Amino acid sequence: DVKVTQSSRYLVKRTGEKVFLECVQDMDHENMFWYRQDPGLGLRLIYFSYDVKMKEKGDIPEGYSVSREKKERFSLILESASTNQTSMYLCASSTFGNSGNTIYFGEGSWLTVV
Amino acid sequence: LAKTTQPISMDSYEGQEVNITCSHNNIATNDYITWYQQFPSQGPRFIIQGYKTKVTNEVASLFIPADRKSSTLSLPRVSLSDTAVYYCLVALSGNTGKLIFGQGTTLQVKP
Secondary structure, X not given: OOOXXXXXXXXXXXXXXXXXXXXXXXXXXXXXXXXXXXXXXXXXXXXXXXXXXXXXXXOOOOOEEEEEEEOOEEEEEEOOOOHHHOEEEEEEEEOOOXXXXXXXXXXXXXXXXX | OOOOEOOOEEEEEOOOOEEEEEEOOXXXXXXXXXXXXXXXXXXXXEEEEEOOEEXXXXXXXXXXOOOOOXXXXXXXXXXXXXXXXXXXXXXXXXXXXXXXXXXXXXXXXXX
């Protein structure tokens, strides 16, 4: 089974703090994604990466950055956390394939910024 | 990227068959259709994927008409534990681009 592991399940941070959310996948997938999910807004893509050191902006990249130094690890960084970044963050991975592109998700990280 | 439209919510009773339809009018030739299930405080879980006609697995069936502009997820004999949000996703095979989820359908199964 594919496993996508997010390092922190619940975090509470102060406004202005730098926050790191770590994600590791164990299936040698090329693609990795970070989403945030808020009530009534569904899943919104923040950033994605299709290779080591490669990154592409999603729909809501403002206030976030990412790092992919190794294929299995994709980190989301909040340079200066703000209260409007309180949300659930979901990491996901997928691989290229000729039979569809299935995404596998982690369990999510609940971030509260106070 | 193909945009998807689903009903916001649906209600059902235990033991009934539930059909959730997703519209994807501008689906591209190489796009596959995938459905996910999400419980509160958990990440979405893959249910089923198809390209055309009908696909069935141990959890659900997926019906895709010839024009592929819509798809229907069918859940046979739902139980209370099927209460969740269901997302339809249209994705290019082997793409390197971003994958966009719609709003999802909240299914409430009642006893």
